[in-house]
Amino acid sequence: MVGLAIATPATRSVPGWRIHPVLRKAIAPVVSIGLALAAWYAVSLVLLAPDRRFLLPPPHTVLTESLMDPATLEMMLRALAVTARVAVTGLIVAALLGVAIGVLMSQAKVIERVVYPYAVVLQAIPVLAVVPLIGLWFGYGTTARTIVCVLIAVHPIIAMTLFGIQSVDGNLRELFTLGRANRLRRLVSLELPAALPSIMASLRTAAGLSVTGAIIGDIFFAKGQPGIGTLLDNFRARLQSEDLLAALLLAALFGVAVFAIFTVAQRLTVGRWHASGR
Structure with a gap:
């Protein structure tokens, strides 16, 4: 036990044994x-027969035949930009509506009892079930895509804003009451x-949902400029597996980027005074 206690600090003091914190965090990803x-290579090259390999082409094929083709990549990036605009617009509208509704419900129990059931019903109904109605009312263009993002x-x-405001320390409320x-x-x-930590956490979740809503809107509302969801549907119909997987990868990378941006924003706004900002 004594030898172990002596050897451990000595080992840690050797520079060669130290790993930079950034590298340590990057090891797991x-x-x-x-x-x-x-696993992708194993399924594509081992489990699938050559005549069925089109179902899941190996990664290098997706890279060489789709992502490295300038014309195909430009088309996908242009479509992704359309989806990104819709997702950002929908997220901004959802944030303004969600915070406003949450604040209103926190200020009066009557408003909470009247409004909150509709918010629950809105969350419980599958968005795909109301997509045809959205198209019938608002057309099949950008407006309908944005509405899908907002609904999702x-x-x-709303829920996290209300929760954050209702969770305020009662002693602090009494202090403000004493101060009139x-x-x-x-x-x-x-x-x-x-409530800011709860609101920022909800925005981080809503950002990913907004990207999902934008892609769903692309698939069902094809009028106007095609989004990445439109390309996904077209590639699926034509059995263009390499292009389909490449478009999926780009959409996934965009979703990860949006999530990362809001993670950084949460840390900057909340700072070190709350556990969610650490």
């Missing part, structure tokens, strides 16, 4: 990606800052 690629993304913002602060002052100076 790199290993995970490597295992996923190995707004509920977590009015309802607006209490909301701006106490409740919204205290």
Whole structure:
């Protein structure tokens, strides 16, 4: 036990044994990606017969025959830009509506009892079931795609905003009451800052849902500029497996990028005073 206690600090003091914190955090994702690629190759080259390999082409084929083709890549990036605009627009609208509704419900129990059941029903109904109705009412263009994003993304913002405001420490509420602060002052100076971690967490979740909604809207509302979802549907219909997987990878990378942006935003806004910002 004594030898172990002496050897451990000595080992840690050797510079060659130290791993940079950034590299330490990157080890798990790199290993995970490597295992996923190995599994992909195993299914494509070992489990699938050559005449059925079109169902899941190996990664290098997707890279060489789709992503490295300038014309195909340009088409996909242009479509992804359309989807990104719809997703961002839908997220902004959902954030404004969600925070506003959550604040209103927190200020009056009557409003909460009237509005919250509709928010729950909106979340419970599969969005694909209301897509035909959205198209009938709002057409089959960008407006309909944006509405799909809002419907999918707004509920977590409403729920988490309400939860964050209702979770404010009662002692702090009493302190503001003793200071004779009015309802607006209490909301701006106490409740919204205290609810900020919950709101930022909901925005991070809603960002991913908005991307999903934009892709769903692309698939069902094909009028106007094609989005990445439109290309996914076209590639599926034509059995263009390499292009289909390449478009899926680009859509996934965009979703990860959006999630990462809001993770950074959460850390910047919440800072070190809350566990969610660490």
